[in-house]
Amino acid sequence: MKQLLVTLTFTLIAVNLPGQDNCFDKCIDNLEKSTLSTPEKQLLILQGLIGCKAPNFNVKTINGETLKLNELKGKVVVINFWFEGCAPCIAELPALNKLNDDFKTKEVVFIAFGRDDTKTIMDFLKRKEFNYKHVSSDHDLSMDYCIVAGWPTNMVLDKNGIVRQIFSGGQLDERAKTEAYDKMKPTIEKYISVD
Numbered sequence: 001m002k003q004l005l006v007t008l009t010f011t012l013i014a015v016n017l018p019g020q021d022n023c024f025d026k027c028i029d030n031l032e033k034s035t036l037s038t039p040e041k042q043l044l045i046l047q048g049l050i051g052c053k054a055p056n057f058n059v060k061t062i063n064g065e066t067l068k069l070n071e072l073k074g075k076v077v078v079i080n081f082w083f084e085g086c087a088p089c090i091a092e093l094p095a096l097n098k099l100n101d102d103f104k105t106k107e108v109v110f111i112a113f114g115r116d117d118t119k120t121i122m123d124f125l126k127r128k129e130f131n132y133k134h135v136s137s138d139h140d141l142s143m144d145y146c147i148v149a150g151w152p153t154n155m156v157l158d159k160n161g162i163v164r165q166i167f168s169g170g171q172l173d174e175r176a177k178t179e180a181y182d183k184m185k186p187t188i189e190k191y192i193s194v195d
Contacts, residue, residue, distance in 0.1 A: 023052030027146035042149035046166050049146060054079075054161050059139040062118045067111060067133065069161055075107045076191050077157040078184065080132060081147050083115035084124050088170030089152040093130050095181035096154075099188070100131040106192055107159075109133070113141055115151075156184055158191040 027045055034041035054077075058068045069077070080096060082089035100110050112132035114121050121134050135141075147153045149168035156165040165187040171179055 023049055024055050024144060024146055027148065028143065031148050039149075042168070045146065046149055046168060049163050049166055052163050054155075054157050054163055055141070055144045056161075057139070057141055057144070059135045059141075062121055062134045062136055065133065067109075067135070069157075072109055073161065074159050075109050076103075076159060076188055077161070078108060078110045078132075078188065079145070079155045079157065080110075080112045081115075081142060081145065081153040082112055082151060084120060086151045087172055088176065090128070091172050091176035092152060092170045092180045093128060094177040095179060097129055097131050098178075098181050099184055102185070103188060103192075108188060108192065111135060113139070113145075115140070115142070152180075154180055154184060156187045156191065158194065164191055 027049070030045050030048070031041060034044070036044065054069060056069045058066070060066055078099065084090070096110075096112075103110075110132040111134075112130065113135050115137050116124070118136040118138065121136050124130075125134070145153075145155075147168070151168070152170055153166065153168040155163055155167075158164050165184060167183060170176055
């Protein structure tokens with residue numbers, strides 16, 4: 001079974017050539033057609049998105065700022081999908097805020113797509129620090145971005161909008177305060193220096 005999983009992983013990744021534009025379009029179909037167990041197919045599908053061009057978006061933040069992925073070319077983009085009732089989403093906030101603090105003077109944009117409405121997110125931000133640009137459920141991109149393996153989902157896009165890292169889920173213990181930071185920092189550093 002493990003050999004089959006490895007073979008399927010390489011097959012799925014091999015189909016997705018770097019910068020391929022339609023990987024995300026096939027994501028839900030791949031999920032529905034897979035006969036693997038749910039955790040295995042979710043992992044395969046997420047890993048299959050690495051090297052794919054992220055779907056474009058044109059959204060407004062809760063503060064009224066317009067964000068268009070195609071206008072962020074030349075910057076590394078870090079995306080987080082979260083919601084207020086998600087315990088692992090909240091537990092990883094110290095790690096996400098540390099990433100933002102470490103890279104705020106660099107060419108990196110941090111965007112959080114929330115499943116909550118604008119008022120809920122604004123109320124939440126009065127109580128908790130979360131230093132990303134926030135987009136509410138008015139712009140739900142979870143299906144476009146293939147959020148199939150749970151919440152939170154984090155991804156790093158290179159300066160050309162290509163997915164270089166993606167992972168879902170999180171911890172509820174002390175590891176949550178550093179895990180997302182430890183995972184994403186090397187990827188961000190690598191792609192800041194690549195033109």
